[in-house]
Amino acid sequence: MANIKHHLTDEILMGYSAGSLPEAFNLMVAAHVSLCDECRARLAAFDSVGGAVLDETCADAAPMKDDALAATLALIAGGPMDGAAPAPRKPGVLPKPLQDYIGGDLEAIRWRSAGLGVKQAILQTSPDASARLLLIPAGAAMPDHGHGGLEMTMVLQGAFVDDGERFGRGDVEIATEDLDHTPVADIGEDCICLAVTDAPLKFKSLLPRIAQPFLRI
Amino acid sequence: MTSNEQTARNDWLDQIERVRDHRDQAAFAELFGYFAPRIKGFLMKSGSDATLAEECAQDVMATLWHKAHLFDPARASVATWIFTIARNRKIDLLRKQKRPEPEDLPWGPEAEPAQDDVLALQQESEQLRQALTRLPAAQRELIERAYFGDLSHSEIAAETGLPLGTIKSRIRLALDRLRHEMK
Known part of the structure; x- marks a missing residue:
């Protein structure tokens, strides 16, 4: 298991457990928890809170219809709804939830240039937030940008340094509106990250700002 | 409601086991009587109308029947397990989104969880x-x-x-x- 130092927040884990996050954020949580035993245990604790809320607070809630049990037994007699077992994870860099979105490991990613040697691949999620993979060449910087909302970036391969902090495989950097940051990829190898955001990134120099709607980053 | 409340203090493990091992409809009916209205209430508080919530609660209970063999009492209480099934169904139905799940941990050597772990978790x-x-x-x-x-x-x-x-x-x-x- 990777030596992960930068974890998900309580708010994000609780949102995942409650089912109130956009799909792109759920993907980030599923990918991180696949790599991080600590957050897996914390998530189990939040699920237990959900179980306790279900158990405790709905005691006199909505009664079922009179024929509900019979209807459910009839449903059961029809067999399970979801048939096929999920495909096993292929060996590689990407955690299973990401492989499911991409249809394979790194070799299946369809990169597009995002300028300055940076490449990206946008993942298909619900439109309330976006998820993409980023490839930053070893030693190169991400374009300077601020944020309109919440952005989380998790390293999948290589590492980056931002503001003196090092982020390696499985580490998540959480950036909010007030943070201007410039992650720089570690010199060792190209850095591949999963980045999710609930708002379009704002670039500071004129050119990327004009280009932004076209690049969708 | 006393008998119901006392069953609630029970951990429902016995009923789940009877459903899993013997396809026991009486055990299922007990689980259904306790949990189905709670699931329905949960979904209605999440913004579902009564008809959809009713249908969805039935789906969740049917899933419990089919997946009883996947329930691990060393990892979750029955209420927690049902909560996670209901939550996933809610995302499917109400929000019409995919739900990415973490990769499952590789199975350990023992198939049956240790009784101590089960007791501690419950x-x-x-x-x-x-x-x-x-x-x-x-x-x-x-x-x-x-x-x-x-x-x-x-x-x-x-x-x-x-x-x-x-x-x-x-x-x-x-x-x-x-x-x-x-x-």
Whole structure:
């Protein structure tokens, strides 16, 4: 298991457990928890809170219809709804939830240039937030940008340094509106990250700002 | 309702086992009587209408029947397991989104979980349930809303008129208190 130092927040884990996050954020949580035993245990604790809320607070809630049990037994007699077992994870860099979105490991990613040697691949999620993979060449910087909302970036391969902090495989950097940051990829190898955001990134120099709607980053 | 409440203090493991091993409809009916209305209420508080919530609660209980062999009492209480099935169904049905799930941990050497682990997990779940009931009303309500309401913290802020900072700190306090009680 990777030596992960930068974890998900309580708010994000609780949102995942409650089912109130956009799909792109759920993907980030599923990918991180696949790599991080600590957050897996914390998530189990939040699920237990959900179980306790279900158990405790709905005691006199909505009664079922009179024929509900019979209807459910009839449903059961029809067999399970979801048939096929999920495909096993292929060996590689990407955690299973990401492989499911991409249809394979790194070799299946369809990169597009995002300028300055940076490449990206946008993942298909619900439109309330976006998820993409980023490839930053070893030693190169991400374009300077601020944020309109919440952005989380998790390293999948290589590492980056931002503001003196090092982020390696499985580490998540959480950036909010007030943070201007410039992650720089570690010199060792190209850095591949999963980045999710609930708002379009704002670039500071004129050119990327004009280009932004076209690049969708 | 006393008998129902006493069963509730039970951990439902016996019923799940009877469903799993013997396809026992009487055991299933007990689980159904307790959990189905709670699932329905959970979904209605999440914004579903009664018809959809009823249908969905039936789906969740049918899933419980089919997947009883996947339930691991060393990892979750029955209520927690049902909560996760209901939540996933809610995302499917109400939000029409895919639900990315973490990769499952590789199976250990023993197929049956150790009884000590099962007992410890089930006791902790019961402690947590009790701790939740002892939270101050304002904190408990925010925790419930976060789980039932399908609302992010900022949406709760907009709806209750409470500043976002207050909501976040109340939820943090509630979680701290739950953690303290679980020590």
